[in-house]
Amino acid sequence: MKNFILKIVALCMLFGFTATFAEEMTPVNAVESTHKEETYQTKPFAEMMSGFITSTGINAFINPSPNEMNSKGQPMSNFHKGVGRIIMIFVTFLLFWLAIAKGFEPLLLLPIAFGGLLANIPIAGIAGEHGFLGVIYHMGLSNEMFPIVIFMGVGAMTDFGPLLSNPKTALLGGAAQFGIFGTLVGAVILSQMGFVDFTLQQASAISIIGGADGPTSIFIATKLAPELLGAIAVASYSYMAMVPIIQPPIMKALTTDAERRIRMTTLRHVSRLEKLIFPITVLTLSILILPESTPLIGAFMFGNFLKESGVVERLNDTLQNSLINITTIFLGLGVGSKLAADQFLVPDTMFIMILGIIAFGIGSAAGVLMAKFLNLFPGNKINPLIGSAGVSAVPMAARVSNKVGMEYDRSNMLLMHAMGPNVAGVIGSAVAAGVLISLFQ
C-alpha cells in the first residue's frame, strides 16, 4: 500500500516536470490577463509546479530574477544576487566560528552574523523595507537610537573610581584618540592616490574605528556614511575582540623592560559624593565645550548617574542587564542587515578593514607613547603598559595591560590603574565623535 502511494506521488512529480518544460515552449499570453477577477482561478497542476520551482532558493541563486531589487529598491548586479550571496553566507559562517569557537565578542558578533545570514536570503527580502530586519534597522539604527541606549547601559556598568583617584591618566585616553584622526588623514591620502574613492564623511566614519568603541562607531557611521555601516561595525567589533592579539606586540615594542616593571602607587579611596558629582561635571563640560557630543556623553552619564545615586537600584539593574541585552539583540540584527552582498562585497570593505586595524594600532601606540611622555615630568610614574588601555574597548584593553604587566612582574597588578585611561578613552572617543559631527554640520 505504502509503495503504491509513493509510486503515485513519483508519477505526479514526473508529470509535473515534463509538463513544466512543455509549458515553457508555448508563449505566455499575458496580454489577456488585463481583466482581473477577485475569484480564485484554478491553475493547471503543471503551472503550479513550475511556479513553485521558480520560487525555490536554488533557482534564485542560479538564475537571479531581474526584478529583484536590493534593500533600497535599486537594481543590483547578478553577481551580488547569486555567487555574492553564497560568499556572504560563508562569511557569516566564519563569523559564527570566530564568535563560538574563538570567543570573539560573541554577544554582538553572533546577532550580527545571523542578521547577515538572513539578509542574504534571496526573494524573501528580509533586509528590505518591509522585512523584519529592515524594520529593525529603521526602528533604531537609522535614527541612532540603539547605540545611545547601549551607551546608557555601558554608563551604568562603568566605575569612574580609578579615573577619579588618578586624574592624569585621562591624558592617556586622549592620546589614543590619535588613532582616529591619524587614520582620517591616512584614508584621505589613500583616496587622493586613487585607490579608493572615500569622501571626507566616509573617511571620518571609517577612522572612528580607531576609537575602539562599538556604539560610537555605529553612531557616527549611521550619521555620516550609512552605506558603510556594515563593514565599519564588523571591523570595529572584530578588532575590539582581537585586542588581546593586536595590542601586546605594539606595547612590547614601544617599552623597555624596566618601564614594564614600573609599580604604580596605590589608588586613593574615592568618596561616594565625588562619584556622584563626576557625571554631572563631565556633562556640564560637554554642554559648554561641545554640545554635539552630548547625545553620547549625556546617555553615558545618565546611566552612570543612576548607578552612583544608589537610590534607583531597579533602574540601574534594568540598564545593566535587560535593556542593554534587548538592545544588543536588535542592534546586532540591524547591523547584520547591512551585510547583504550588494553592500558588503565591494572593494571599499577591504580598505575599511585595513584602515580599521591601522587606526587601532596607532591608537594603542599613541597611548603608550603618551605615558612615556608623562613620565618625563616629575610626579608619580606611570607604567606605560596602561597607555594602550586608552583605546576604549572596556574592559578588555585594561585586562590586556594587566596581563602583559604580570608577564614581567607577577605581583604587579595594573588592572585598576588601567581602568582609568580605559574609561577616559570612552569619554575621549565620544568627544572626538562630537568634533567630527560638528565639522559636518
Add this chain to the structure above:
Amino acid sequence: METNLVMEGVKFMFLGMGTVYLFLMIMIAVMNAMSAIIHKFFPEPQPVTKAHQAETQDNKKIVAAISAAITHHREGQGL
C-alpha cells in the same frame, strides 16, 4: 582639489585632537578641584568602626542565643 582634501584631513586632525585634549585637561583640572573641595568641606563620615562594633554585638547575641538553644536541646534530650 585633491591636495585640498588632504589638507582638510590634517585640519580635522589638529582641531579634533585639540578639542579632545582641551576637554580632558579641563576635566582633569575640574576633577582635582572637585576632590579638593569635597575633601575639605564634605569629608566622608567613617562609620566603619561603628558598624563593626554593632556587628560584634550582634554576633554576641547570636552566640548567646545559639548556646542557650543547645543547652535547652541537651536538657530536653536528657529527660
